[in-house]
Amino acid sequence: MKPHLTQDVLIQYQFDLLEEAQxxxxxxxxxxCSQCREALExxxxxxxxxxxxxxEEVLSDQLxxxxxxxxxxxxxxxxxxRRLWVKWGAIAAGIVLATAIVFIGQDQWQEQSRQVLxxxxxxxxxxxxxxxxxxxxxxxxxxxxxxxxAEPNF
Amino acid sequence: xxxxxxxxxxxxxxxxxxxxETIIRRHGPAVYGYLVKMxxxxxxxxxxxxxxxxxxxxxxxxxxxxxxxPWIHAIAAxxxxxxxxKEKRKHMVSLNSDTSCPDGKHCFDIDNVVLADQKEPSEILxxxxxxxxxxxxxxxxxxxxxxxxxxxxxxxxxxKQIAEILNCSIGTVKTNMFRALKRLAVLLPESxxxxx
Numbered sequence: 037m038k039p040h041l042t043q044d045v046l047i048q049y050q051f052d053l054l055e056e057a058q059x060x061x062x063x064x065x066x067x068x069c070s071q072c073r074e075a076l077e078x079x080x081x082x083x084x085x086x087x088x089x090x091x092e093e094v095l096s097d098q099l100x101x102x103x104x105x106x107x108x109x110x111x112x113x114x115x116x117x118r119r120l121w122v123k124w125g126a127i128a129a130g131i132v133l134a135t136a137i138v139f140i141g142q143d144q145w146q147e148q149s150r151q152v153l154x155x156x157x158x159x160x161x162x163x164x165x166x167x168x169x170x171x172x173x174x175x176x177x178x179x180x181x182x183x184x185x186a187e188p189n190f
Numbered sequence: 191x192x193x194x195x196x197x198x199x200x201x202x203x204x205x206x207x208x209x210x211e212t213i214i215r216r217h218g219p220a221v222y223g224y225l226v227k228m229x230x231x232x233x234x235x236x237x238x239x240x241x242x243x244x245x246x247x248x249x250x251x252x253x254x255x256x257x258x259x260p261w262i263h264a265i266a267a268x269x270x271x272x273x274x275x276k277e278k279r280k281h282m283v284s285l286n287s288d289t290s291c292p293d294g295k296h297c298f299d300i301d302n303v304v305l306a307d308q309k310e311p312s313e314i315l316x317x318x319x320x321x322x323x324x325x326x327x328x329x330x331x332x333x334x335x336x337x338x339x340x341x342x343x344x345x346x347x348x349x350k351q352i353a354e355i356l357n358c359s360i361g362t363v364k365t366n367m368f369r370a371l372k373r374l375a376v377l378l379p380e381s382x383x384x385x386x
Contacts, residue, residue: 103244
């Protein structure tokens with residue numbers, strides 16, 4: 037028979053800390069050796085004392101409520117920050133929109149003014165040709181000849 | 191359970207006000223159990239509990255798994271171990287070993303927990319004595335060994351899950367577990383076994 041299992045091996049066996057081959061070897065030995073089985077049993081009993089701490093601690097409803105309250109409290113500054121961003125974003129968007137409306141309105145007003153001006157200045161085709169005639173007349177008869185010396189017209 | 195966790199997370203992300211409270215009520219008792227065993231007094235456990243779920247609330251939108259238990263325990267373990275590191279630094283500065291419980295009233299005040307089933311006063315006293323011994327034995331373990339043992343023995347997490355929680359290899363987890371058990375085999379009272 038192989039030598040008895042050490043306490044270290046028994047601990048490792050009990051808490052599944054051995055490699056598979058070592059574990060099988062220890063299991064085989066335990067089947068054959070009552071002394072090691074007894075040692076393992078004692079060890080189990082000793083570790084069973086850890087169970088006295090099982091379920092000793094109870095999570096109180098008060099702590100759950102406190103935790104939820106603290107989460108909501110910490111959420112508040114973040115929400116305020118978000119609200120502030122939304123507020124300033126809305127203001128900025130409003131300014132941009134207002135500026136755009138002003139510019140577009142101005143353009144449209146200028147366009148309309150130009151159209152009104154055009155319609156009042158150019159009611160028909162004659163009025164369009166008249167200045168040309170005048171201009172031609174001016175160029176032919178009235179425009180002073182820059183090359184010839186100016187002569188007073190008495 | 192895991193499936194329900196996913197549903198709760200989705201409900202929470204979709205704006206359900208009650209979903210996160212349900213998550214706290216489902217996983218809170220285990221997390222609290224872990225924290226109470228990890229730290230000396232319940233006040234500190236309460237603070238760490240709030241810190242844990244506060245962080246869980248902030249990060250839960252990023253959670254992509256199905257089982258919240260190891261994930262929340264990872265946050266709790268991180269909070270507890272970070273707390274210990276800070277405490278140790280304070281101890282080194284002040285050289286005062288009692289700063290964690292200055293008034294001496296809160297340490298182990300869980301001793302005053304009333305047992306659910308009424309027992310004889312002598313039995314209660316005996317049980318309290320056993321608890322105190324086991325708690326003291328646990329507190330003598332280094333932080334990493336204690337957290338490994340609690341996560342494995344009490345929280346029933348696998349070594350693989352513990353490795354993920356503590357961000358280390360399974361080999362390290364097994365080594366810490368073995369060292370903790372070897373030390374406890376000496377520290378634990380010999381014949382105090384048995385359930386309450």
